[in-house]
Amino acid sequence: LLSHCYSRGFGVKTGNMDARTGLIVLLCLMGFTWAVPVKYADCGSAAGTVTIVDINPCPSQPCQLHKGQSYSVNVTFNSGVESQSSTAVVHGIIGGLPIPFAIPNADGCKSGIQCPIQKQQIYHYETELPVKSDYPSIKVVVQWELRDDNKKDLFCIRFPVQIV
Ligand SMILES: *[C@@H]1O[C@H](CO)[C@@H](O)[C@H](O)[C@H]1NC(C)=O
16 A cells, blocks of 8 residues: 555655546545554464454554553454454553453453354454553563363454553
8 A cells, every 4th residue: 555655645746536446546645644453473373363453543564552541452253253342451561471461451341342142254353452550661472362162262363562
């Protein structure tokens, strides 16, 4: 998209702007506020398939999380199972060790997911990640799981962040 912005969008004369170029210019302008999908690693989503991970705002990666601010997390996944419940479990991996990380609401069914979860449905898990001011300024890999009734992972993702 970015290369299009420079080669087509910004270089074009407005006189012969066609619909497609107009659209690209529009997308380029939107690009400045757009959430870019976060690069993540799948750590064994046994009961589902992750398609998109969004963190907002995160203009460059790894995401820089500012102390005292709150970030929205949006994980799009396809469920492979039925489940009445869904529970989020978050760890920060520091020096190879997973440290439990408290989030305000661990209930996935209150985080954008309509429960019971049905098989082969697409869900958006949407929640807030508050970054407390007493966190240390470190780089950390966040491991975010959403577990089903049987404690199997509807998703398990890992992504690096930098607390600043
Ligand atoms: C979460 O992501 C999905 C897919 O990109 C999008 O359709 C949905 O609107 C997003 N939800 C929020 C609250 O941004």
